[in-house]
Amino acid sequence: REMPQGPTNQTTAPPAAATKANVVILATGGTIAGAGADATNSATYQAAKVPVDKLIAAIPSLGELANVRGEQVFQIASESFTNAQLVQLAKRVSQLLKQNDVDGVVITHGTDTLEETAYFLDLVVKSDKPVVVVGSMRPSTALSADGALNLTDAVATAANPASRGKGVLVTMNDEIQAGRDVTKRVNIKPSAFFSQWGPLGMVVEGKTYWFRAPVKRHGTSSEFDIDTIDTLPEVAIVYGSGNMNPAAYTAAVQGGAKAIVNAGTGNGSVAGYAVDTLKDLRAKGTIVIRSSRVGDGFVLRNAEQPDDKYDWVVAHDLNPQKAKILAAVAMTKTSDTKELQRIFWEY
Numbered sequence: 001r002e003m004p005q006g007p008t009n010q011t012t013a014p015p016a017a018a019t020k021a022n023v024v025i026l027a028t029g030g031t032i033a034g035a036g037a038d039a040t041n042s043a044t045y046q047a048a049k050v051p052v053d054k055l056i057a058a059i060p061s062l063g064e065l066a067n068v069r070g071e072q073v074f075q076i077a078s079e080s081f082t083n084a085q086l087v088q089l090a091k092r093v094s095q096l097l098k099q100n101d102v103d104g105v106v107i108t109h110g111t112d113t114l115e116e117t118a119y120f121l122d123l124v125v126k127s128d129k130p131v132v133v134v135g136s137m138r139p140s141t142a143l144s145a146d147g148a149l150n151l152t153d154a155v156a157t158a159a160n161p162a163s164r165g166k167g168v169l170v171t172m173n174d175e176i177q178a179g180r181d182v183t184k185r186v187n188i189k190p191s192a193f194f195s196q197w198g199p200l201g202m203v204v205e206g207k208t209y210w211f212r213a214p215v216k217r218h219g220t221s222s223e224f225d226i227d228t229i230d231t232l233p234e235v236a237i238v239y240g241s242g243n244m245n246p247a248a249y250t251a252a253v254q255g256g257a258k259a260i261v262n263a264g265t266g267n268g269s270v271a272g273y274a275v276d277t278l279k280d281l282r283a284k285g286t287i288v289i290r291s292s293r294v295g296d297g298f299v300l301r302n303a304e305q306p307d308d309k310y311d312w313v314v315a316h317d318l319n320p321q322k323a324k325i326l327a328a329v330a331m332t333k334t335s336d337t338k339e340l341q342r343i344f345w346e347y
């Protein structure tokens with residue numbers, strides 16, 4: 001849009017560029033950078049195709065919210081994210097946030113594992129500056145594509161000093177969610193992201209509106225720091241179901257897992273016929289963490305299973321994929337189960 005010209009309009013001119021926040025957009029791929037063959041292709045497309053400079057250029061109004069610049073970190077679909085990439089991305093975020101000329105960071109990301117990355121950054125990036133992770137459910141080539149507005153909301157949130165100290169945030173479908181709590185709940189609609197504790201706020205027409213703030217440890221109050229983490233231990237999730245095969249637990253450990261997150265039925269329960277397998281693995285050193293395949297609620301210690309007696313850990317309200325992230329981060333420091341349980345209560 002054209003800005004007013006000439007001396008008579010000077011008092012109504014937008015704020016000078018120097019007063020705007022500097023936001024770096026780190027692009028990693030995903031559907032937000034996806035492209036389909038036709039505008040009717042909302043679900044059939046290739047993720048991770050459009051480079052970050054093109055994403056930014058497609059939304060000229062971003063420049064009214066902040067001084068933005070892009071950096072292509074990866075170009076992948078998020079289901080292909082590895083621990084090595086998580087570490088590399090977090091180190092880059094940490095490095096950027098230490099710069100005086102960076103006020104906030106936005107990360108464009110596939111939605112499949114967006115919740116893992118957001119929680120990981122929440123735990124290990126020691127800064128109060130806003131970090132916002134964003135994706136889209138439809139590629140930019142589709143009718144009613146959601147990426148441009150989600151990215152606009154992310155930049156608006158990252159540029160706003162009110163977003164500082166609230167942990168890593170996620171902007172999807174007009175909402176501002178806590179990176180710790182949010183999870184992908186629907187695999188095909190723009191309203192895909194949900195937190196059982198509710199969104200923190202909303203973004204409407206480039207303005208943020210806040211209603212709550214996280215209480216769990218994160219950012220500068222976290223004991224973890226990406227600057228001292230180079231690798232993450234292997235953690236496996238084993239899914240509970242009726243008539244499940246306990247050999248899945250053993251196979252995970254044989255495959256290199258140092259911890260198993262049990263995506264248990266109900267309140268993180270374990271089939272009676274599988275208990276001995278898990279007790280045996282724990283006796284040989286594997287960390288056993290009880291989470292639940294049920295989306296909401298939280299696993300209670302010593303309910304369903306005697307965790308004190310078996311020396312198991314409970315995942316609190318973290319779903320299995322979030323519990324996997326916290327376990328991996330925590331185990332860079334300790335394999336003491338009392339310490340691990342403390343960490344699961346606090347983060």
Ligand SMILES: NC(=O)C[C@H](N)C(=O)O
Pocket residue numbers: 029030031032047076077078079109110111112113135136137138
């Ligand atoms: N909507 C998406 O972004 C899904 C895609 N598979 C990804 O996670 O990269």
